Amino acid sequence: MRKREIIMWTINIALVGAIILFFVINSNSSQYTSKMTIKSQATTSLPVKSASVGTNTNANIVPKNNTISTTPSYTLAEVSQHNNETSCWTIIDGKIYDITSYIYSHPAGVNKILQGCGVDATKMYGRVGAHDVARLANTFVGNLK
Ligand code: HEM
Structure with a gap:
């Protein structure tokens, strides 16, 4: 009878230990997941302008680990x-675009688009109705100093 009790207690203690271990591991991994979520939100949802050096007006929401x-x-x-x-x-308009990949597909010819390479083409670009800055969003490389 005593031996049986000892076995029962051992099993009980092992079970309680396993449950505690389960909760400890689980809370650690959910903490990790929420950290990851904050990181990905910070890098993708903040507007590019507010993340720029020196002009960051959202300093209060920048995580300490500098993920932005x-x-x-x-x-x-x-x-x-x-x-x-x-x-x-x-x-x-003060933004720099790498338009190299557009050169040979420029509808008005290579020479026309080449006139805008390495210079401020705000006026040249703005004169043409078919031009749309939104189309260049994926070629954005930075702001003009
Ligand atoms: C800063 C660089 C660029 C310059 C200087 C430039 C210059 C020009 C000029 C002068 C025209 C008018 C040609 C004419 O009416 O005879 C034109 C037309 C056009 N450009 Fe550009 N361009 C540039 C970049 C781009 C880019 C990156 C795209 C595409 C994403 C583009 C798309 C077009 C289109 C669709 C037209 C109209 C063609 C037509 O009406 O047949 N351009 N461009």
Whole structure:
């Protein structure tokens, strides 16, 4: 009888231990998941402008581990290096776009689009009704310093 009681107690203690272990592991992994969620929200949902260095007005919501990516910025001199068909950066309304991949598919010809490489093409680009800055969003490389 005594032996049976000892066995029962051992089983009980093992069971309680297993349950506690389960909760400990589970709470750790959910903490991890919520951290990951915060990180991915921070890097994707913040507007690019507010994440830029020096002008961050949302400093109070920036996580301490610095997971927010910053928007690069370049001087006109740097942009002007990318002035040909192998690398064509252009400035439109203070934003820099790498439009190299558009050069050979430009509907008005290669020479027309090349005029905008390495320079501020705000006026040139704005003159054409068919141009739409929103179309260039995926070619954005940074802001003009
Ligand atoms: C800053 C660089 C660019 C410059 C300087 C430029 C210049 C021009 C010019 C001068 C025209 C008018 C041609 C004419 O009426 O005879 C034109 C037309 C056009 N461009 Fe650009 N362009 C640039 C970038 C782009 C890009 C990146 C796209 C596409 C995403 C694009 C799409 C078009 C389209 C659709 C037209 C109209 C063509 C037509 O009406 O047949 N351009 N461009």
